[in-house]
Amino acid sequence: MWNNTEVLNEIRQYLPKKLMGICKDCIMKNNCLASCIAMNYYRHQDLFAPHWYCEEALKAGLFPETSIVPGSESEDYMKKYNAIKKGDRDLYF
Numbered sequence: 356m357w358n359n360t361e362v363l364n365e366i367r368q369y370l371p372k373k374l375m376g377i378c379k380d381c382i383m384k385n386n387c388l389a390s391c392i393a394m395n396y397y398r399h400q401d402l403f404a405p406h407w408y409c410e411e412a413l414k415a416g417l418f419p420e421t422s423i424v425p426g427s428e429s430e431d432y433m434k435k436y437n438a439i440k441k442g443d444r445d446l447y448f
Contacts, residue, residue: 366392366402376405377413380427416440 357363370392371384378389387406389395395404412418413429416436423430 369403373403374405375401375403377409377418377423377429378403378405380424380429381409382422382424 370388371378374384374389378384378387381387389403390406390408392402395406396402398404398407409418413432416433418429418433420430420433423433
């Protein structure tokens with residue numbers, strides 16, 4: 356059952372390359388695999404949605420910048436967030 360189920364084989368095939376959000380841009384995605392994809396599905400109705408904790412950390416500007424792939428959308432988000440936080444809003448808007 357584990358080796359020959361179409362859905363499970365599809366999940367194995369697309370993890371981590373089909374991950375979205377911060378998980379797509381995280382250097383740990385090959386190890387973490389978005390944590391619990393069942394929880395991600397429950398929250399977003401998508402197996403490849405980002406892990407809720409990391410997503411919230413990114414929104415709050417708390418996700419470790421050293422864990423974000425350089426040049427990614429998440430890195431750009433963090434730069435904008437930090438610019439606003441420092442009062443440099445005009446740098447990115």
